[in-house]
Amino acid sequence: MVLIQIPQRWQLPEHQVTSETAFFNRRRFLKTLVGAGIAGSALPLIGCQAQTATDSPTVGTRPLPFSTNPLFTQIADRDLTNELVAATYNNFYEFGGTKGIWRNAQALPTEDWQVEVTGLVNNPRTFDLDDLTKSFPLEERIYRFRCVEAWAMVVPWLGFPMNALLQAVDPKSNAKFVRFTSFFDREITKGPTFPPSQFLPFPYTESLRIDEMANDLAFFAVGVYGHTLPKQHGAPIRAVIPWKYGFKGAKSIVKIELVDTQPATFWNTLSPGEYKFESNVDPAVPHPRWSQAKERLIGANAEFEWQEVPTLKYNGYGEFVASLYS
Ligand SMILES: Nc1nc2c(c(=O)[nH]1)N[C@H]1C(S)=C(S)[C@@H](COP(=O)(O)O)O[C@H]1N2
Ligand SMILES: [Mo]
Secondary structure: OHHHOOOOOOOOOHHHOOOOOOOOOHHHHHHHHHHOOOOHHHOOOOOOOOOOOOOOOOOOOOEOOOEEOHHHOOOOOOOOOOHHHHOOOOOOHHHOOOOOOHHHHOOOOOOOOEEEEEEOEOOOEEEEHHHHHHHOOOEEEEEEEEOOOOEEEEEEEEEEEHHHHHHHHOEOOOOOEEEEEEOOOOOOOOOOOOOOHHHOOOOOEEEEEHHHHOOOOOEEEEEEOOEEOOHHHOOOOEEEOOOEOHHHOOOOEEEEEEEOOOOOOHHHHHOOOOOOOOOEOOOOOOEOOEOOOEEEEEOOOOOOOEEEEEOOHHHHOHHHHHHHHO
């Protein structure tokens, strides 16, 4: 029963709290609603109360076979984040606007999942999970993970390089960007309580340049900590781009589309000044509302304790990715 008790010690002093939704100034937003003629009586209070009988944040996961890629284990100066800490401190706005959405996320229907790979490719394909894990050998990669909100973790993902998928579908020469689309169903992914989800640009989408997607580090994760992804981490397949801020890594992907022009994305549409398309981790480029020079490394033990550490350019992966930006 210990697992259901989410420790509170991680809650940071108010002045250190940064949030991706803080720009939703409540009054400004209400004005918009008034403008749209739906404020007041009709203001919907969309909650995320969907709770299941389960009380374990890793419910339903299965062990996965994998090999370890020694090239991409973390530069060994940071401890692995505790698994239950990582599984109970998430961003997944489809299931709510707080970090504690793991129970809500259990409503995600992952059976018979299909991922459509489409657009500017010579071999468009729709994969089911079985196809994916059989077509691409799984490896473990221990990556630093840095959210734009200035918290960080170290996570052992299981999956395969995006480049392997790219080879399989054979991009056309005019393919310049990839766009990832996350699962969305108004009845299931009800969004945060505020603002109401119909005012957010769902489904969640993210995008990379094709050369970024082809970089060795860019990764599709189908598992974490030796087993399939728990739903709150973006089951059954999510993107992990360790040199970029965490929001680039779309969860619960249903569509991968190669396109010729830079697509609109969820956060960039909401607040382009705060969520740049490129969004490489960089201590020298402050967020408009906070410095990015340091980060709060969370949870080497189960107590949600954190320590402040310097942020590294490209999240410490410059040797692999700096040449993309020269
Ligand atoms: N579909 C979807 N993907 C998403 C998000 C989201 O809200 N919806 N949040 C992003 C953000 S801001 C972060 S920091 C990471 C968090 O991943 P984790 O909860 O597995 O640590 O997921 C990213 N992918
Ligand atoms: Mo994030």
